[in-house]
Amino acid sequence: MNRGAIWIINQYGGTPYHGMVFRSYYVALALIKKGYSVYVFSASYTHLLINPPNCSQNFSHEKIDGINYIWTKVQVYKKSKSLKRALSLITFPLRLLNFDYKSIEQPKVIVVSSPSPTPVFVAHKWAQKLNAQLFFEVRDLWSLSMTEVGGVSDYNPYVLLMKLSENFAYRKAKKVISLLPDAKKIMVKKGLKEEKFLHIPNAIYEHSQDLIELPDQIVGKIPKDKFIVGYSGTLGIANSIDHLIRAAQLLKSESNIVFLLVGTGGEMDILQNLALGLNNVIFLGHIEKKYIASVIKCFNVCYIGLVNQNLFQYGVSPNKLFDYMISAKPIIYSINSSNNYVRDSGCGIVVEPENSEAIASAVRKFSVMSSDELFEIGELGRDFVIKNFTYDIIIEKYVKAIENVYP
Secondary structure, eight states: OOOOEEEEEOTTOOBTTTBSOOHHHHHHHHHHHTTOEEEEEEESOOTTBSSOOOOOSSEEEEEETTEEEEEEOOOOOSOSSSHHHHHHHHHHHHHHTTSOGGGSOOEEEEEEESSOOTTHHHHHHHHHHHTOEEEEEESOOHHHIIIIISOOOTTOHHHHHHHHHHHHHHHHOSEEEESSTTTHHHHHHTTOOGGGEEEOOOOBOGGGGOOOOOOHHHHTTSOSSSEEEEEESOOSGGGTHHHHHHHHHHTTTOTTEEEEEEOOOTTHHHHHHHTTTOTTEEEEEOOOHHHHHHHHTTOSEEEEEOOOOGGGGGOOOOHHHHHHHHTTOOEEEEOOOSOOHHHHHTOEEEOOTTOHHHHHHHHHHHHTSOHHHHHHHHHHHHHHHHHHOBHHHHHHHHHHHHHHHOO
16 A cells, blocks of 8 residues: 655655765664555765765665655765755755656655654745645754864854744644754744644664674774774764863773774874873774664774753754664763753763763773673663664654545
8 A cells, every 4th residue: 555655855864875874774674564655855075975875966766675766966076065065955955946846646644754844845835836734854063063062153154044934933833843852942942833742753773783794804804802882973172072082081090901992083193192002991983874784883982072051941853872782782872952861761871971980981981891780781772772763663652643644
């Protein structure tokens, strides 16, 4: 039974074969299981794609695991903080204006998924012409992120464009889906009607956690007979990796403890320079998504952190946290957020953000625990995720929202 089409516009919509970000991919898979056909409009290039699609024309169509991807050609850039990246964020929605939207299956709902909210103007136009409903999915309060975390001026032209786009979406969208549980209070101030707000967090796709044998070149870089503090994700200052490295500095005399960092990021040079001379810090680099669960299995404990900013009073929903929890690993949680699944489940130690001494202390506590003790703590997180945060669970909220506005 075909329940109709859903269009998802997400400039950063990746796949396990191309690179991050995966939210729209897994939402699409779950919607397909419910009987919908799904089209994802994404950019041909972002700095998060490891294997960008081949997009020689303005639009390239590709079917991936049952999902209809429409890759939209944008600029290629080398640095995440660059003029070309800013231009790509404008090119993407402008290019969509020229897409023949009548050439594909007509949608019931068009979802614009941030962080970049600028496509909402095109999506609103399409929704009006096609008698579809507009949803706005907020994965990140990007204008606030740019000013509070990135240090960009409130009056920067691009920040002003982000604010304009967000406020327009809050007013015009039929539903505003937020990954952040407490974002409603700031959205209402910007024009959102409370009844439009719907919290649908990130989730885990259980099959993505199937263990795959690691290639020899990865296995050879993972220390044996060591207590491994692991991190997997974007390596950046915003993720407080500098404070994790400083914790490694404090523990450099404890030869049984190593820090294994998986991923890449625009600030890799800064972080690698910070780690110079430290034999207990290993940069593993980028690893394909299919191997992540197998690498995390090699960790004894996992680290997640963010800089200490007021922004996180609205909540967080990082994918890597669920990857850690489903792998049944104890977690060091260094985030000051309104929601805290590590605290709620009891699956780790919560420490003050940007506090290397506290991170080092938590590592020491875990390092003297038995494997049985570590396993018991990790299992609390796994049970918590399976009961609350799988895509099969959260998609029910999506489907209910779709059917309520377009039965």
